[in-house]
Amino acid sequence: MTKNSKALDFLLTRRSHPSKTLKEPAPSLDDLNPILTAAMRSPDHGKLEPWRFIILQKNALLRLAKCASSRSVELDLGVEAQKKVEFFFSNPPLSVAVVSSPKESEKIPMIEQTLSAGAVCLALVNAALASGWGASWLTGWTATDRPFLTNQLSLKKHEFVAGYIHLGSKSFQPPERPRPDFKSKTSIFSD
Numbered sequence: 719m720t721k722n723s724k725a726l727d728f729l730l731t732r733r734s735h736p737s738k739t740l741k742e743p744a745p746s747l748d749d750l751n752p753i754l755t756a757a758m759r760s761p762d763h764g765k766l767e768p769w770r771f772i773i774l775q776k777n778a779l780l781r782l783a784k785c786a787s788s789r790s791v792e793l794d795l796g797v798e799a800q801k802k803v804e805f806f807f808s809n810p811p812l813s814v815a816v817v818s819s820p821k822e823s824e825k826i827p828m829i830e831q832t833l834s835a836g837a838v839c840l841a842l843v844n845a846a847l848a849s850g851w852g853a854s855w856l857t858g859w860t861a862t863d864r865p866f867l868t869n870q871l872s873l874k875k876h877e878f879v880a881g882y883i884h885l886g887s888k889s890f891q892p893p894e895r896p897r898p899d900f901k902s903k904t905s906i907f908s909d
């Protein structure tokens with residue numbers, strides 16, 4: 719057995735970076751290449767690849783901020799939610815929408831395909847952090863609002879956004895947040 723201490727240390731200390739702390743510059747397409755390649759190296763039962771990416775660069779994010787703002791008025795979500803969704807899209811230097819895109823399959827249930835999209839989200843965050851970028855996995859109502867998904871992101875009816883992975887340069891190291899003790903989350907069946 720060969721221990722990869724660096725990888726383990728990374729996993730034991732990794733922290734997401736809140737969106738408001740992400741600054742320019744954003745990762746370039748060249749920077750994203752190994753990050754998205756690593757993200758796709760995620761468990762995927764039946765090799766269906768039930769996910770895809772949409773890279774949202776700054777101008778697209780600013781457009782989405784306006785559209786989401788109008789949609790929040792349509793949905794009567796209130797002024798606070800309107801400001802929140804405007805900030806959600808206008809703040810990050812770049813975002814990658816990980817689209818859950820399940821395939822027809824008699825063998826692989828939908829839930830497993832959705833879990834695979836979630837695995838891709840975490841792998842993307844971790845690959846970005848390991849590359850030195852700040853990253854955060856976020857959702858909110860625009861991840862599942864059908865009119866927003868269809869009209870603004872051109873998603874098909876069976877697709878939704880498993881995560882918007884906001885990316886940018888780090889402006890500070892977030893403090894540790896409390897983590898559960900593994901014993902409180904673990905049962906042992908020994909026979």
Ligand SMILES: Cc1cc2nc3c(=O)[nH]c(=O)nc-3n(C[C@H](O)[C@H](O)[C@H](O)COP(=O)(O)O)c2cc1C
Binds near residue numbers: 733734854880881
């Ligand atoms: C599916 C999913 C959606 C999330 N959406 C949000 C969100 O919309 N807003 C938010 O502040 N955190 C959201 N989070 C939490 C953050 O991604 C992150 O887990 C949290 O900030 C703690 O970060 P860390 O444990 O990676 O350091 C979401 C997490 C998951 C798994």
